[in-house]
Every structure is written in structure tokens, then in C-alpha cells.
Amino acid sequence: MSASPPPSAPLPGLQLSENVALDRQQAAINASRTKIRSPSRNLRTTHMQEANVDNEVDEGVILAVASLSFSPSPESGTARTSAANDEEAGPTDAAQKSSSLRAAKRTSRAPSDFSQRPHTNTAHPPMPHQQQQQQQQTQPQYCRAGSNNTTDDSIEQQHPLVTEPRAPTPAMYWSQKKTWGTKPPKVRSQTLNAIGSHIYVFGGWNNTVCYNDVYVLDTEAMFWSRMRTTGDQVPPCRAHTSTAVGHRLFVFGGGDGTQYFSDLYILDTKSCVWTRARVAGTSPSSRRTHTCFHYNGFVYLFGGGDGHRALNDLWRVRAEPNASGAYEWEEVETTGGRPFPRGYHTSTLVGNQVVVFGGSDGQECFGDTSLLNLDTLEWTHVSIDPPLTRLAHTATLVGMYLFVICGHDGSDYSSQVLMLKLDTLRWETRTIYGSAPAPRGYHACTLHDGRLFLHGGYNGQEVFDDLYTLDLSSYSYLPQVPEFVIGCHR
Template identity: 45%
Template structure:
């Protein structure tokens, strides 16, 4: 299926303010969100299946001593004498007309010493009016300014020329946008009325973010390490990115750290898996480009590397796949290579991130014969690891939106279907393990985008819906979600017309919804 506009064929840092740690406050008054954009219902065209924070000055009072005051006075006296001497010399010396005036203005420069370019926009005025504003930045040969994201699961073989060769820069500093101050709290007198939430009720609210400005994103990755959420890559309405943002999950403070090393090219629909304090990025692509590269980011020194992977075989190029960690192995399932959807399973050995190796543990099904012993090929599904069981839900092959649930046992290397009487079709959603529940947020149901929250009880294997209070986010897919401090934090997304840059919080009312079953097994 071609990367086209046909919706039926393509579903598609960390400087924390030390003096303030903000948590979402459950309140009857919350911030009003803007009205939702609309889009004709159908499987989505993705389109996907299509500044560093200012440093704090710090001067402890106990450093001001008398000896230091004396040294300061002596230094000021020397400066005054030097200044008077220089002024006298300038009066005596003639000023030739060929010399430059001291008031000559130099070209505007950025903080790294380079001349600051003007902002560019390659879109026509009629198109640009619907595109979110981006911070001014110099042209990057790896980032086409007007590239539209398209299907990432299955498409016809490309007939155009191959994508431009990939380049790697030794270091990269993201464009610096304006610093975002902490937003003021809403006035209780003017805030909209919201139904009160009981202590046992889940509650939606919008996070009050601050710090470095960040781009609206879809098909990016959100990975939790400690209390920091690492947001990488993704795209907006016109371009794909390889920037890294770090959001403090307690203060909702964004930073954009300086990174160096073998930086990945702009990517979307890739996976990012935390292994200790390192992030393992695999696959992804943009437009006609699909990759099967593995990159490693050390979150301690923010250095990217591209290690050599041992073995003769490796997964095909793909995006819209999933990756889950279990016992020193990252298990990759499905995705699409631009020609067809996939349902193979690979294991990346990450016991030593400097000596990784691939192993095929479940080959793909033949395209000519339907294999009922494993899931249909798909992308934009979700996969979660519970013990040695990989829980696979939903997704799409570019034409159908799936509702089935499968379990892959990584020890026996076998798939098992889960028979659920009532289920819900979903693609481009998120799924997060909370106790013995699988929380599914948003996505596309084959007709329209959704903002529903579905709970799959992993003990009884039955779907459940619960009432959620507060003001829900706009329907969306291709977003990211992580669990931190009894909250599900949702970042970005896409509703078929608008790319989001907001951060939403789902308070889980942990005593009511976080199951007391902390140790359980899945038997299917």
C-alpha cells in the first residue's frame, strides 16, 4: 500500500526547578482546553500506518568575608586606573578614517558563535496557516521542511529514487525556543465547572508544563528512566525530527539537553527501550525511508552510539513495530516495511550493550497461506511484557483495524489467542500495565479517533470501562504514555488534523484501580 492520502489503506532537559515540585491537583476547576478539530471518519491517514534550561546562579552568603571584600576593592581600583589610562591614550592617539568605529554592529550570532539565520518556511501561505508554529532553526540537510508523513505499515514498492544518503554529525544542539514559564493557576471564579471526583474516581487534567519549548509531536517515543521521561523523534504536520527532550515527571519541566556522538537521523514510528540508564532505539523511518539500525543513548552523558550488532541475520527494515524487555533481551514484534505488514519476532541480546546480537525466534508467516497459529501481520499495535508472556493487542495491516488479543510465551516460543466475547478495535493507541490491568488509552477504532480508557483485566481476560472525571483530552492516536507516581502521563498525539504538544495526566485513584494483585500469571 502506497504512502498516500487514502485513509482506508494507511492507519497510520533535565534541569528541575529545585524550589518547586508540582503535582497535579485534583480540583473541580481545571484549565479549559481548545475545541477539538474534526476529520471525516475513517481509518487514519498517518499519515502514520502513516535552550537548554537556564542555569541557576548560586552565591552562598558565607563566602563573603572581609579578606574577599579587600581583594574586591583592590581589583576595582586596578580596573579604574586601567580605564583612566586607556581613556587618556585614546584622547592622545589620532583616529584614522579607515579604522572601524567602536560602535560598529556585528552580525547577530547565536550562543554557539554562529550567525543566526532567519526562520524559513517552505509551505505555501494557504498551507502554513494550518501548521503549528515552530521555533526558528537553520536548515538541516537531514530534515526536509515540507515532508508529509505517510503510511508506515504496507505500501507498494517504491518507484522513485532512493532516499538521500544518511549523514551523521559529531554533535547536535537542538534549536533554542523561548523558555516557557510555569503557567498561572486558573482563577476559581472564572474556571469552568467540572463534576467533582470522589476519592475512588480516576481524573483527567492537563499538566502545567514549563521549561524549554518543545515541538508538537506524533509517532514519537516516550521512555521513563527514574523520574524523567525521554521524548525522542516523531513528526509534526510537515517534518520529522531527531531531537531529544527530557521532561521531569514530577515538576512537568521540559529541558532540551545537548547530545553528541552518532545521532540518529530524523525518525518516527520507531521503538525506544530502557535498559538500565541506556535507551535502545530500533527501526523507524520517515516517508519512503525505513531503517533497521540500532542506536544507544547513554542518559548519563547524553552520548549517542551506533554499535555493531553481531550475527549474520538481522530484522528487516521496519517501523510501527513494538519492543519489550525481558531478561536481557528486547523482543521485537511486527511492524511494516513499506511493502507488507509483518508478524515475525526477533530477540536483541542486550546483556552487554556494547556486544549486542540478533536472533530470529519466530519467523514471519507466508503471505500466501493464513497461519492461524499466530497473529495476523500488523503494525501500530501494542505489546506489553507480563513475566515471560508478551501481550499483543490491536493494530492494523493497512486495511483492517484489529481487536484481537494474543499472548506470546518467550520461553516456549508459542502464540496463543485470547478468546474475549466483547472486544474493541484499536490501532495507534497506548497500553500500559497497572497492577493486573492493561490500561489502553485513545487510538483509532477504524472509524474515528478516540479518547476512551479501556481496562483489560489480565486475570479474567475481560474488558472493562470505568467512569473518569475531570476534562478528558481531545481524541488522539500516535501519542505516548508512561506510568509514574500512580499517574498515566500522556504526551502529544494526532487526531487526523491537529498534532498535539500538550501533556495530559490521568490520576489513577490508586487505591481503587491499582489492583491488590501484585503477583499473578497469565494462563491461556
């Protein structure tokens, strides 16, 4: 009888199975590490996470990411195949394949191979007919009651499929906004002010009724609400001015029908209380279609019309009451020659200067530009070629550009966006994508969060209640440019 092996010696079968298990475990670990190192997997994870953060990422980028992620590179495909085979092969085969894989990776890192890899800019956006096919595949179908997957022709006619060209990432883009809540009625000659993340609409009329309501737009939720105000009663008015000073709105002038006002009202947007300001001294005459702006503790007023003639006087009132609680008006004397009397112009504050552009005296539409230095109180008049005429437009400062939007050019209403570069005093044009608002004037516009908000207006036949935004895209960084001097590079 043969002797039994000593108890301390391991059984041969057990030793072999343990080695195979350990080798397979190590091979699986190596395979998982290989997968983690795969460049295409890392790029796919990064890009898709970024795409999930911003749902409005450009479709061309998504297609490029898709081509990079779901068309595996030679490295990633080799890694996945080796990992699958290592789970079935023995430890010797796994080691050989692991070493060959490392050698292949060292070889694939040559610059010539990197130049052949797909890049995110090589995948072009789809052509319009391809976009239409994609939208038709993903667009929900409208069904009749009691039918099964049947398209309602009447609904399709009401909601036709519109294919628009894709806008490049740095391009500006018009879009009509869908809002919720209690929105303002159709109005023209109203005012629009941005305070924090809220936009305030006050007054205006619809060619029949004049309003004195305040509507507030929450720009984050795109939700309208009608402010419940208390305090002094503000008369319905149009063609007035509303100037933001901190969390307060200074409303002056305006009128209703044949009435012209000269009262100053202040709305505290925090307490929702109207106050009719008690005035000390002489105040400006009653007027409409004037302009106001805030500078260095004063609210300035220029021009307008009193129903008989156009005006070109300049006034200012302190934004804080005096010791007796009254607001002090004073007429400002200037040098250099005032601009022609006018209304429906724009006055845009640029540093310590105000740019007065366009307007009308009731007979002529102007296209001239005047500058007032608020420190020296001296007017200068500049000629810009060509002298584009506008009235009932809006002018908003974005960096060193003055965005002149819509208005009337003396012949017809316009939907153009004119950009006046203030350091060169030259007009520039840019391609703007999306659906632009219909031609109009007497609308209101304000800048907030890298977007220009445009509301209401009139086109000679119809009064609007729509809301548009002009996404400035790369131009939204312009307000961060250093200070400049108007006309310094002319």
C-alpha cells in the first residue's frame, strides 16, 4: 500500500484550480483597466455629461460627439475584444495578449495616427432636408379621438413643420418666448425695466384704452404676474418714461389722449407702493415722447413734445429727496448747441456721456447723432455715414455697441437690428438667425442676462403683445470690455 501525502502538502488539483482562478481574476482586472484607459470611452463620458447639462447644445456638436462615441476607434475596439477573449483564455494567453496590446498602444500614439482621428469640427450639421426627416421621426403625432395612431390633418395645417437653418454657436439668435401666467395686454408706447431677475412693464395703450397697470416677468420661470400696488393712484399713461434707480422706478410725464402730464411718480418694487413725489422749485412742462436716464445721483430728462411743439430742453431731478422730503428739479444749461427739438428719439448713457439718436419733430424723421458730456455739459454733434433715420425705435448699450432695433425709418416700419460701433462711429451688420419679430415701432426693449428682451409695439395696423429675446451669444461678453472713448478710433 502506497503512503499518503503529508497533510501539509497541497493537493495538485486544488493548486491548479486556484492558479487558474487567480489568473482569470487578474486578467479581468487588466481588461477593466484597459477599458478605463480607452480614449473614446473617456471622451464619450465627458461630452455626453456636458450635453446633458445644457439641453440646447448645438446639434452639430451632438452629431460630432455621436460619431466619436459610437464609432469605436481601433484602440477601443481592440481593448474590448481582448477583454472578452481574456475571460475565456488561460493566464499565458492573457499575458501575451496584454503585452501585445500595450505594444499596439505605444505604436498608436504616433502623431500620424492622432491626425487621422475624428474631430468634433469634422461632423457638419445636417442639411435642411435631413433635419426635416429627423424632426418627422421624432415629432409627436396628433390623433383623433377614438382612432389609433391617426394624424389629424387639421392640426397639422395649424402647426406646419417649419425647418430653420441651424445657427453657429457664436451667432445671435431671435426667438419668440412662450410665457405663463397673466401677461400684459396688447400695448404700444409702454416702458420696460429690468431690476434683478425681473422685468417690469408699465402703462401703454392699444389705440383705444390706456393702462396704468404694472406687470412683472420672472425671467427665470418666464412667468407673468400683475403687481398689486398700493399708495397714490397713477393715471393711465403712454409715451412716458420709467427710469430704474436701484429698486425704484421713476415715472415721469406721458399722457392719455389729449392730456399731457408733468407729474413724477415713484414705484418701490419691493413694497409695491406708488408715491406721487412732492416737488420743490420749477418742474419741467407737461410732455410725452421724451427720454430719461440716471447718472451720478440725478435723473435727467431731454426733449419730447407738449402737443403743440417739439422740445429740446434738458432737466434733472435728484434721485433722493431733500431734508423736507421734496424732490428738486432744475433746468440744465449746456454749451455747444442743443440738438434739434424732437420726440420718439433715444438717449443712451455711455460712461459719462449720453448718445441722442434719431427721433422726429412731427414733420421730419431724423438720423443725426449728438453727444452730451454730463461732466462738462457740452454738446457735440457727429456725422455718421450713412445717416440712417429712425423714430419710435429702441437703442440699448451692449459693450461698445449701440443696438438700434426696429422703429420707423420715415417710410415704413422696420425689423432691422442696427449696430453702431461707438469707438469708430460706424454702422456694422451681423447675420442674425431665428425668427425675427415683425416690423414695428413704439415697442420696449431692455437688456438682461445676455439677452435683449423686446415687448409689444405697433406696425401701423396691429398692436402686439408678444415677447421676443435676442440671444447675444458671444456678444454678451461685450459689457466686460475695458472703458473706451466714443469716436477714439474714428
